[in-house]
Amino acid sequence: MSRGVVLVICGCLSLSSVALGAPDASVRAAVALPRKAFAIPALPLPSALIAFGMQANVQLLTAGGTSANLRSEGVNGTLPVDAALARLLQGTDLDYEFIDAGTVVVRPRWAVRPPAPRPETVAALKADMGDAKLLSTVRSMALLGSDEGYMVDISDSATRTISSLADVPQSVSIVTRDLIDSQQLRSVADAVRNVAGVQGIEGNDGVPLFQIRGFYTGNGMTDGMPNSVSGLGDFPPLIGVERIEVLKGPESILGDLSVDNNFGGLINVVMKKPQSRPLQQLSFALGPHGDTQTGLDLAGPLSPHLSYRMVLSGEYADRTEQGYHGDRRAYFAPSIGWQNDSTRFIAGLQYIAHRLPVPDYSVLLGDSLATASPDGLLLGNPRDHSLLRTNRFTYSLEHRFATGWMWRSRGQYAHQSKRIQGWIFDSPMPSGDITAIAQSYRYSDNYYTLQNDLTGVFSHGMFEHTVVIGFDYSRTKIGSSTDFFQIAGTPYNIFTSARLPSVQSVLDMSSGTRDSSNPWTTDCGWFLQDQIAIGEHWNVLLAMRRSSYQLNTEDADGNPQNLRKTRWVPNAGVVYKLTPDVSLYGSLASGFQPDTLLGKNGKPLRPASSRQTEFGTKFSLFQGRARLSAALYRITLDRSTDLVTSDPPYFAMPGPGQINKGIEVEFTGQVAPGTDITANYTDARIRNRDGTLATGAPHQRLSLWASYRVPSGAWQGWGVAGGITARSRSVGMNWNTGDYFDIPGQASMDASLSYQARDWSLTLGVRNLFDRRLHGVNFNESFVPLQRRRTFLLSGTYNF
Structure with a gap:
């Protein structure tokens, strides 16, 4: 159950002395309850109560576990708050009582109700609960408060x-x-x-x-x-x-x-969003090679309607295992939120500066992974790195009208820049000779997006409609793009030659390729969607988007190119509920991608189009605490990655297209008190339409993670966890010869030991427990990414 909206009171609290038994008319009449707009779908009851608490703007108290195994059919429309809650609780043997206009208690219907508590008793109870960290006040600016556990409904x-x-x-x-x-x-x-x-x-x-x-x-x-x-x-x-x-x-x-x-x-x-529940949390992580991360997460109320969130962090590492200068990152994200009974507004800033080194890698000196250069050999210069900066402003506005409709508007403005400097390699030979190329690349863009939706719920007969009408607009402008290359000259030998100098010291800036055309694209579209609930067993989803896009660029001769297009994109799906805990579904989805590259005729290529067919099933298990899902899909793409010719005028040609199909199975949730599991399995087949092999595409992948935390007793707070990630073999391709080579499958295990107290926690984890030699999933002869050997990581939090 969410920590952000619903307040859970354990049985040891004397909640039963506050509100038990069926409330009579005089009690309900004593509290003036307003009418509010509700849009709560059929959900497990804990999730439905979370949504109710947020939409009704009330504090909801319930004994822990009271609603854990129940479902609600939901509620839609503009209703008095008590009538909406009564609908949520239909058929559950639960009842409710409003202690005051902002607090409601949900408890078993069969319990005996004592005399109504005096106001000072209620105030004392709230005061006693105020220090509990798992308890929260009513206002939470997030979607439905914070998630708890591994499963989300x-x-x-x-x-x-x-x-x-x-x-x-x-x-x-x-x-x-x-x-x-x-x-x-x-x-x-x-x-x-x-x-x-x-x-x-x-x-x-x-x-x-x-x-x-x-x-x-x-x-x-x-x-x-x-x-x-x-x-x-x-x-x-x-x-x-x-x-x-x-x-x-x-x-x-x-x-x-x-x-x-x-x-x-x-x-x-x-x-993370602003919240009125006070939070002051300091976090840290310590790893190998001076890897350090510290962070601060602050949140709380500024006034009865105003709350804030401020998250900041810094990361630093001395070096990688091969010796590249380490990771550095700064992050700062303040946000502020305002909320009343019908309106919610959030505005935030985000700043990211991230200097990340070239990943540790090797090169293939032959036709197999066995011929890779030694793992500890640094091939480039220690200063090879990428630098990324992002500045983003966002806002989100939601307003619920008295008629039951809801308007949501959100938007962002972002400026991004990227700079890369490093050595890249080509044509490695068994002797260690290789062509070394210095590269410096710079890119920046500005873009903004606006999204506006109007949502309404209405019914007729056995049909209940949730309709969304939306309009989106986005505009992107490429500010600058420059690319510089310089070949080192005589063949460089990775074993005998001196270490390569820094890229900046050898680049001839006159040899670069500059794009000063400042191309920009505009996309806008209307969005219409109808979610139809038909009786208790059927749900239908119909959606259509009319997307218009505009591309402004220049051809190879500098002539302006202006392209305007409109595209209709349909989606449809249906869900059949065998029982409240078992559902079957099928869907059709379409996709397309405008292309900014120029074809042989000097005009932009036509958009790429895709179509997916998917069938699946979803099971709610362990009394709603876990979920098992399985999906069977097939995606067709008319053309894939564009191929750019190696000779002037360097025009682009459509790629061959793909047909991808597979089976996916996922399990996540709590299987016993204190025991959570998440697992997934993939069996995928990828086929290129021209008959070439798909590289870096293992047929099977598996991931499993299980954790156990002692819920009570002398060892309460201690926890252990562990898991495995594995994949089957795949193939890579030598870009120089066109030959394929085998990429063997691999598996890695991780584990951790942790302790969680009321105000602090510590976790000691180990990655790659058995110290296996691991590599990336997709590579060529000139870049074989290496993953870390066995490493230890100590992390913790402190709430103050």
């Missing part, structure tokens, strides 16, 4: 409405804050290994890339808005993240037209 990313995942005809996976902390995760790339069908791929500039269902995804979204339109940006550090959501399948329907972001799915990072 609800999300608003896939449909732009608060929806139960069981009612969404799509695969949606969520990495919660508790799972992030349990695994001591440091990056989004680490987090997505907990999701079936997703893999992180190491880039030679240090910035990770992501694949979902076999397609590169760019950098996804932050709070539902594009994180980087160019696919070259950086995710925020996890200290500022509340949860990570992965939406699988083409996502053009959401208006995400950034580079490579549509075909297989996208990653949405949900940031």
